[in-house]
Amino acid sequence: MTKRGLHSRPTDAELEILNVLWARGASTVREVHDVLGARKEMLYTTVLKLMQIMTEKNLVERDESQRAHLYVARAARDVTQGQLLADLAERAFEGSAAKLVMRALSSKQASAEEMGEIRALLDAFERGEDAAGEGGTK
Amino acid sequence: MTKRGLHSRPTDAELEILNVLWARGASTVREVHDVLGARKEMLYTTVLKLMQIMTEKNLVERDESQRAHLYVARAARDVTQGQLLADLAERAFEGSAAKLVMRALSSKQASAEEMGEIRALLDAFERGEDAAGEGGTK
DNA sequence: ATGTAAGTACGAAAGATTTCGTTGACACTA
DNA sequence: TAGTGTCAACGAAATCTTTCGTACTTACAT
Numbered sequence: 001m002t003k004r005g006l007h008s009r010p011t012d013a014e015l016e017i018l019n020v021l022w023a024r025g026a027s028t029v030r031e032v033h034d035v036l037g038a039r040k041e042m043l044y045t046t047v048l049k050l051m052q053i054m055t056e057k058n059l060v061e062r063d064e065s066q067r068a069h070l071y072v073a074r075a076a077r078d079v080t081q082g083q084l085l086a087d088l089a090e091r092a093f094e095g096s097a098a099k100l101v102m103r104a105l106s107s108k109q110a111s112a113e114e115m116g117e118i119r120a121l122l123d124a125f126e127r128g129e130d131a132a133g134e135g136g137t138k
Numbered sequence: 139m140t141k142r143g144l145h146s147r148p149t150d151a152e153l154e155i156l157n158v159l160w161a162r163g164a165s166t167v168r169e170v171h172d173v174l175g176a177r178k179e180m181l182y183t184t185v186l187k188l189m190q191i192m193t194e195k196n197l198v199e200r201d202e203s204q205r206a207h208l209y210v211a212r213a214a215r216d217v218t219q220g221q222l223l224a225d226l227a228e229r230a231f232e233g234s235a236a237k238l239v240m241r242a243l244s245s246k247q248a249s250a251e252e253m254g255e256i257r258a259l260l261d262a263f264e265r266g267e268d269a270a271g272e273g274g275t276k
Numbered sequence: 277a278t279g280t281a282a283g284t285a286c287g288a289a290a291g292a293t294t295t296c297g298t299t300g301a302c303a304c305t306a
Numbered sequence: 307t308a309g310t311g312t313c314a315a316c317g318a319a320a321t322c323t324t325t326c327g328t329a330c331t332t333a334c335a336t
Contacts, residue, residue, distance in 0.1 A: 012293085012294095030313085045295085048315085049316085067301095067303080067314090085242050112264075115236075181326065182283095206282080
């Protein structure tokens with residue numbers, strides 16, 4: 001095993017699968033494949049193999065009590081998103097999350113509504129409310 | 139050549155080199171290697187090879203007029219940062235830059251000063267000033 | 277001239293990630 | 307019980323990325 005845990009992000013393919021698991025909750029390989037298949041061609045066995053590897057890497061947990069195994073993401077979406085952001089901040093923004101945010105605000109325009117949400121979050125922070133209420137996850 | 143241009147980000151090693159080029163401006167392989175060498179061990183020829191590949195991929199431009207070639211990043215830092223953010227938003231935030239920003243604000247705490255800057259940027263946007271003034275690049 | 281230092285070029289190995297094909301197990305049906 | 311469909315498990319190929327070693331060139335100082 002390589003240095004899992006520190007400094008490695010899920011690969012692209014792994015992240016696609018995690019997205020499905022986060023959206024659907026516990027799922028079989030077939031279910032994940034069907035969802036992904038709607039967007040890109042990918043053989044069933046490819047998805048299976050990836051999910052087996054993800055199990056080894058502890059990215060997902062597998063329930064083998066049924067014939068069709070059930071997989072669940074081990075880390076919450078929030079947490080992984082935070083890790084990906086920290087990683088990107090580190091690699092491309094001199095470690096500064098603030099720079100990252102400002103670049104995101106400058107280069108992509110969010111809708112007025114979204115701007116409002118962002119401002120509300122900022123307000124909450126400045127009021128010291130540890131606003132862990134999580135923005136978009138609801 | 140693969141589908142460069144759409145949907146491919148610089149690799150990790152490439153990004154490290156780009157960071158040096160953005161910070162220093164036109165640089166030789168030796169100069170880049172010396173800067174990187176301060177952080178990680180990496181043979182000179184490894185850096186050279188990477189920069190040759192980056193030239194093929196059009197990530198950098200090479201001036202061969204001197205014996206020690208000079209390399210410059212082809213895309214401005216801003217632009218690449220924007221692409222990396224768009225890519226991450228696509229892969230991990232359902233394509234929503236706003237969700238990305240909110241997650242960044244929730245999970246990493248920026249300093250009060252940074253929060254202020256972010257707010258100012260937000261204000262500028264809401265006033266409709268196409269605030270391209272660039273937040274942190276100055 | 278000869279040696280030495282600093283370059284470029286490049287093939288090939290080493291790693292990591294992704295894809296594909298085959299096999300064997302198991303369940304359900306006719 | 308034979309046949310069909312679905313599943314897990316691999317091994318192995320195909321890519322992509324990164325690292326390393328070697329060869330060749332050029333400048334410059336003995």
